[in-house]
Amino acid sequence: MTTNLDKSKKQKLADILAEKGIGMSFQYGGKAPEEVVEREFTDLKPHPRVEKLYDLYLNTLSSTCMEFPYWYNRTYAEYEYEIPVYRRAKALSVAFERTTPVIIPGELLVFCKAPFYRGSFPMPQLSEAFFMAKEDELFKESLDRGGSSAGELSSIGAGGGNVTKSFGKVVSIAGKFGIRSEEVPALCRIARQWYKKSVDDLGNRWERKVPSYKLKEKIMRTMICMFDSGYTLPQGREVMSYYYPLEYGFDKLLEMCKELRDEVAGNADGDGIIGMDRLYFYESCIVLMEGIQKWIENYAAEALRLKEYTDDPQLKADYDKIHDCCSWIAHGQPRTFYEAIQMIQCMHTIVLNEDALSGMSPGRIGQVLYPWFEQDMAAGRITEDEVLELLELQRVKFTCFDVFASFGVVGGVLSGNTFNNLAVGGVNRFGESAANRLEYLIIHAGMTQPCPQPTLSILWDERTPEDFVLKCAECTKIGTGYPAWFSNRMGIEFIWNHYQKEGMTLDEARSYAIGGCLETAPAVWKTIHLNGKEYEIPAGASQPAAVGVHFISNPKILEMVLFNGYDQRTDIQVFEPHNKKLETFEELWEVYKDYYSQTIDTLCRCNNIQHDIWRKNNMCIIQSMFKPDCLERGHHIGNMGYRWNGTYNIESCGTINMVNAFAAIDKLVYREKKYTLDDIRDAISNNFGFYKADEINSFSLAEQVRKEGGEKYDKIHSDCLNAPKYGNDDPEADKFLVMWEKWFTRVAAPSYESLFGLPLYTCQNSVSTHASQGRACLATADGRLYGTTFADGSMSAYPGTDRNGPYALFKSATTWDQSWSQNSQMNMKIHPLAIKGENGTKHLAELIKSYLRRGAHHIQFNVCDSKVMRKAQENPDQYRDLLVRVAGFTQYWVEIGKPVQDEVIARTEYESI
Amino acid sequence: MEKHSDCKHFISVDCAKGLCAWTNQMVVIDTPPCPRFEALPKCKICSNYHPDKDNMGTCTGLPDKSFWAYDEMIARNCPGFKANA
Numbered sequence: 001m002t003t004n005l006d007k008s009k010k011q012k013l014a015d016i017l018a019e020k021g022i023g024m025s026f027q028y029g030g031k032a033p034e035e036v037v038e039r040e041f042t043d044l045k046p047h048p049r050v051e052k053l054y055d056l057y058l059n060t061l062s063s064t065c066m067e068f069p070y071w072y073n074r075t076y077a078e079y080e081y082e083i084p085v086y087r088r089a090k091a092l093s094v095a096f097e098r099t100t101p102v103i104i105p106g107e108l109l110v111f112c113k114a115p116f117y118r119g120s121f122p123m124p125q126l127s128e129a130f131f132m133a134k135e136d137e138l139f140k141e142s143l144d145r146g147g148s149s150a151g152e153l154s155s156i157g158a159g160g161g162n163v164t165k166s167f168g169k170v171v172s173i174a175g176k177f178g179i180r181s182e183e184v185p186a187l188c189r190i191a192r193q194w195y196k197k198s199v200d201d202l203g204n205r206w207e208r209k210v211p212s213y214k215l216k217e218k219i220m221r222t223m224i225c226m227f228d229s230g231y232t233l234p235q236g237r238e239v240m241s242y243y244y245p246l247e248y249g250f251d252k253l254l255e256m257c258k259e260l261r262d263e264v265a266g267n268a269d270g271d272g273i274i275g276m277d278r279l280y281f282y283e284s285c286i287v288l289m290e291g292i293q294k295w296i297e298n299y300a301a302e303a304l305r306l307k308e309y310t311d312d313p314q315l316k317a318d319y320d321k322i323h324d325c326c327s328w329i330a331h332g333q334p335r336t337f338y339e340a341i342q343m344i345q346c347m348h349t350i351v352l353n354e355d356a357l358s359g360m361s362p363g364r365i366g367q368v369l370y371p372w373f374e375q376d377m378a379a380g381r382i383t384e385d386e387v388l389e390l391l392e393l394q395r396v397k398f399t400c401f402d403v404f405a406s407f408g409v410v411g412g413v414l415s416g417n418t419f420n421n422l423a424v425g426g427v428n429r430f431g432e433s434a435a436n437r438l439e440y441l442i443i444h445a446g447m448t449q450p451c452p453q454p455t456l457s458i459l460w461d462e463r464t465p466e467d468f469v470l471k472c473a474e475c476t477k478i479g480t481g482y483p484a485w486f487s488n489r490m491g492i493e494f495i496w497n498h499y500q501k502e503g504m505t506l507d508e509a510r511s512y513a514i515g516g517c518l519e520t521a522p523a524v525w526k527t528i529h530l531n532g533k534e535y536e537i538p539a540g541a542s543q544p545a546a547v548g549v550h551f552i553s554n555p556k557i558l559e560m561v562l563f564n565g566y567d568q569r570t571d572i573q574v575f576e577p578h579n580k581k582l583e584t585f586e587e588l589w590e591v592y593k594d595y596y597s598q599t600i601d602t603l604c605r606c607n608n609i610q611h612d613i614w615r616k617n618n619m620c621i622i623q624s625m626f627k628p629d630c631l632e633r634g635h636h637i638g639n640m641g642y643r644w645n646g647t648y649n650i651e652s653c654g655t656i657n658m659v660n661a662f663a664a665i666d667k668l669v670y671r672e673k674k675y676t677l678d679d680i681r682d683a684i685s686n687n688f689g690f691y692k693a694d695e696i697n698s699f700s701l702a703e704q705v706r707k708e709g710g711e712k713y714d715k716i717h718s719d720c721l722n723a724p725k726y727g728n729d730d731p732e733a734d735k736f737l738v739m740w741e742k743w744f745t746r747v748a749a750p751s752y753e754s755l756f757g758l759p760l761y762t763c764q765n766s767v768s769t770h771a772s773q774g775r776a777c778l779a780t781a782d783g784r785l786y787g788t789t790f791a792d793g794s795m796s797a798y799p800g801t802d803r804n805g806p807y808a809l810f811k812s813a814t815t816w817d818q819s820w821s822q823n824s825q826m827n828m829k830i831h832p833l834a835i836k837g838e839n840g841t842k843h844l845a846e847l848i849k850s851y852l853r854r855g856a857h858h859i860q861f862n863v864c865d866s867k868v869m870r871k872a873q874e875n876p877d878q879y880r881d882l883l884v885r886v887a888g889f890t891q892y893w894v895e896i897g898k899p900v901q902d903e904v905i906a907r908t909e910y911e912s913i
Numbered sequence: 914m915e916k917h918s919d920c921k922h923f924i925s926v927d928c929a930k931g932l933c934a935w936t937n938q939m940v941v942i943d944t945p946p947c948p949r950f951e952a953l954p955k956c957k958i959c960s961n962y963h964p965d966k967d968n969m970g971t972c973t974g975l976p977d978k979s980f981w982a983y984d985e986m987i988a989r990n991c992p993g994f995k996a997n998a
Contacts, residue, residue, distance in 0.1 A: 179928060
C-alpha cells in the first residue's frame with residue numbers, strides 16, 4: 001500500500017526524473033561520505049578580547065534610533081534658507097557633534113554609527129515612503145507596547161541579530177531593525193516632514209516627465225527590474241580614499257580649506273556655470289570637519305569617563321590608549337599604526353553616516369597602512385601579534401556596520417549584508433607585485449576571526465608571490481567564502497578600457513580595487529609622507545561604481561518576448577505587443593533586444609533624474625572631502641569633483657537561465673522542430689505540471705512538487721532539461737552566452753549615457769536578486785520552474801547542470817571577453833575533502849589560476865559539506881555563526897532568506913577537483 | 914518609571930540591553946535600575962523641554978527657539994540641556 005508521504009515524495013522532480021532514468025545530480029567527481037566532514041583550520045582562534053567582543057556581537061540586535069536623524073533634521077530646518085550644500089553640511093556637522101559616543105569595554109578600535117554596538121538609523125530625506133506606508137501600523141504598535149523585553153530575548157535567536165518581530169518595547173522595522181517603541185512617534189514625525197520632499201518623492205515627480213514613464217512603472221511592478229538606486233543606496237560599491245586625513249590630519253586640512261575658500265571666494269575662474277560653487281563647497285567642508293572633530297573628541301572624553309568606573313589595570317590602559325589616540329587624530333596626522341587604523345575606522349564610520357550606502361569598501365588598506373606598519377615594526381613600537389589583534393578587532397567592528405533601508409532593499413537585494421570589500425595583492429604603479437607582509441596578516445586575521453566584514457578579495461596577478469597565493473588558498477578552505485579571487489589583468493583591462501576617455505593612464509589603472517561585491521572600481525596613486533619617507537598608496541577616486549539600472553531579470557525579458565509583452569503573474573501588458581510569429585531564432589533575438597533596449601532606455605532616463613535630484617538636494621560632502629580630486633577642484637561629487645565619473649552601470653540577473661532557455665528553444669523549436677513555440681508557451685504557462693515554488697515554500701529545482709495530472713508535461717519538461725546547458729563546454733549552449741555578452745557589453749550598455757554625460761557599462765553580479773527575481777518569473781524553457789531561484793551571478797552554472805567537471809565549466813565561462821564587463825561572477829561549491837591538506841591547498845590554487853589565466857574575471861568558493869547547510873536550515877539556532885558565500889558576499893546562514901539558502905544548498909558540490 | 918537606559922552608568926549595546934559601567938554585566942533596559950542609579954541627561958529631565966503627548970514635546974533651549982523633541986532623546990552633548998531642579 002502506498003502512503004500519502006510516499007506519493008508526495010514521488011511527485012518531487014528529482015524522484016520523477018530518477019524513475020525515468022534521468023539523473024539529476026548535485027554532486028560531481030564522486031560521492032560525499034555519509035558523515036558530515038568539517039572544514040580545515042577550525043582550531044584557529046582570535047585574541048581573547050576579540051573573541052569576547054565577537055560573542056557580544058553575535059548576541060546583539062540590529063538596532064536603530066532617532067538621535068542622529070533628529071539633530072540632522074532640526075538643524076536642516078533651522079538653516080532652511082541657506083544654500084543647499086551648506087545647509088546639508090551644517091545639519092550633518094551638528095548631528096555628528098551631538099551623537100552619543102559608545103565604547104564597549106575591551107574595544108581598542110572605537111566609533112559607532114549610532115549609539116549602539118550594532119546600530120544604524122533611518123534617513124527619510126532619501127525616502128520616507130516606506131515609513132509613511134507603515135506609519136499607522138508602527139505608531140499603533142508603539143503605543144500598544146507595554147510589556148517587558150526581559151523574558152523574550154531568547155526567542156529571537158532565529159534570524160541572528162535581525163529583529164524579525166516586535167517584542168516588549170522593541171518594534172521591528174523591515175523585519176531586521178529594532179527601535180524603542182518610545183521613539184516611533186519621532187520617526188513618524190520626521191518621515192512626515194519629508195513627504196513630497198525626499199529624493200524618492202521629488203525624483204518620482206520629475207521622472208514622470210519621461211515619456212515612457214508608464215513603462216517604467218510596469219517594469220518595476222512585474223519585477224523585470226528590481227529597484228531604483230537614486231534614493232535607496234545612492235552611494236557605495238566603491239573604494240574609500242583615506243588619503244587626506246592620513247597625510248595631513250584634520251587641522252591641516254581645515255587650514256587648507258580656509259586658504260582655498262579665500263582664494264576662490266567671488267571668483268568664477270572662467271567657469272560661468274559652477275565656478276562660484278567652490279566657495280560654498282569649501283565652507284561646507286570646513287563646517288563639517290569641525291563637527292567631525294568634535295565627534296572624535298567626544299569619544300576621547302568618553303574613554304576618560306569610563307576609565308573612572310574600573311580598577312582593572314588593563315581596562316584603564318585601554319581607555320587611556322583610546323583617549324590619547326582620539327585626542328590626537330581629531331587634529332593631527334596619525335603617527336603610529338594604531339592611530340592610523342583607528343583613523344580608518346573613524347573615517348569609514350563617518351562616511352557611512354552621510355548616506356544610505358552599501359559596499360563602501362576599504363579597498364587595499366594593507367597597502368594604505370603599510371607606511372605605519374613598516375615604521376612601527378622597524379622601531380619596535382608594535383609586534384606582529386599586536387597588529388593581528390588590531391586587524392581582528394577591525395573585522396568585528398566592520399561586521400557591526402548595518403545599513404538601514406527598506407525591506408525590499410535589505411532583504412531582497414542585500415540579504416542584510418554591507419559588502420565592505422578589502423582587497424589584497426595586485427600590482428603597484430610600476431607593475432610589480434604589491435602584496436606585502438601586512439596583507440599576509442590581514443588574510444590570517446580573516447582566518448582567526450571569521451566574520452562577514454570586511455570581506456576579502458585577492459587581486460591575483462602572475463607576479464603575486466606563490467606563498468601569498470597559498471596563504472589565500474588556505475583562507476578559502478576555512479569555508480567563509482573569502483577571499484574572492486580576481487584576475488588583476490582583467491580588472492586592469494576593464495578599468496583602463498573604460499576610463500581612458502577620462503584621461504586614465506595604465507599606471508593609474510593599476511591602482512584599482514573592488515568596491516562592494518565584485519564592482520571593479522577605479523582609484524589613483526597618492527603619496528604619503530611619514531617621518532621623511534615617501535610611500536605611494538592607492539586611494540579610491542570614483543563615483544559609486546554600481547549605480548544606475550539595477551537589476552534587469554534576463555529570463556523575465558525572454559518571458560515577455562514569448563508572451564507578446566504580457567506578464568501573467570500580475571496581469572499587466574508591460575510592453576507594446578510585438579505581434580510577431582517568431583518563426584526563426586533570429587527574429588526572437590531581435591524582439592528580445594528590442595524589449596531589453598526599451599527597458600534600459602526607460603530605466604536609465606528615470607534613474608538619471610533620481611540621481612540628479614540626489615546630487616542637487618542630498619549631495620555627498622564627506623566623501624567629497626576625502627576623495628581625489630574634490631578638494632583640489634573645489635567641487636563635490638555632484639559637480640564631478642571626483643577624478644573618475646563614468647561609473648554608472650546596468651546590472652543583470654539570471655544570465656545563465658536565459659542562455660540555457662535560448663539553447664533549449666533553439667534546439668527543440670527551431671532546429672529539431674520537436675515542439676512549436678506554442679507548445680513551449682503552454683508548458684511554461686502550466687509550469688510543466690508542477691506547483692509554484694511559493695506554494696510549497698521550496699525554491700530549488702529538485703524539490704519542486706508535481707501536481708496531480710501534471711504528467712502530461714513530463715516529456716517536454718525532460719526534453720527542456722536535457723537540452724544543451726551552459727557549463728559543459730558545449731558550443732550549442734555557450735554560443736548563446738557569447739551572442740548575449742557581445743551585444744550586452746559592447747553594443748547595449750555603451751550606447752546609454754549617465755547624468756554625467758558618460759557611457760554606461762555592464763555589471764554582472766546578482767547579489768541576492770536571483771532569488772527575488774526568480775520568484776517573479778514563470779518557468780523557463782531550460783526546465784527551471786516557476787518561482788525557483790535563478791543561477792547566481794553570471795558565470796555560475798545552474799545548480800545540477802554542470803555535469804562535465806570544473807574545467808568544462810571554465811571553458812564555457814571564458815568563451816567571451818570578460819574584460820568588457822565590470823565583472824563576472826563564478827561561484828563554486830567544493831566539499832572539504834576535495835582540497836584537504838597541503839596538496840589540496842596547492843590543487844585549489846592551481847584550479848583557480850587555471851581559470852583566471854583563461855581570461856576569467858572572478859571566482860569564489862563555498863568550501864562546505866552541503867549536509868551542514870541542510871542541518872542548519874533545520875536547526876538555525878545551532879548554527880548562529882555559520883558563514884556561507886552567497887553571490888558576491890559572505891553572510892551568516894541564519895540571516896539570509898530561504899530562497900537563497902535553497903539555492904546555495906542546491907549548487908553542484910564538487911567532490912574532487 | 915525609570916529604566917536602565919535612563920542611567921548615566923549604562924553603556925548601550927542594542928535596543929533591548931546594555932552593560933552596567935560599574936560591573937560590566939549585561940542588563941536589560943526594561944528592568945528596574947539598582948540603587949546606584951544616576952539620571953542620564955535626556956530631554957525628559959530638561960527644564961527647556963515641555964512634554965506634550967505620545968512621548969513627545971517641545972524644546973525651547975536652543976537658538977532656533979522652539980522645535981519639537983522627544984522624551985527619550987539623550988542630551989549629553991546638547992548645549993541647551995539644563996537638568997530639572
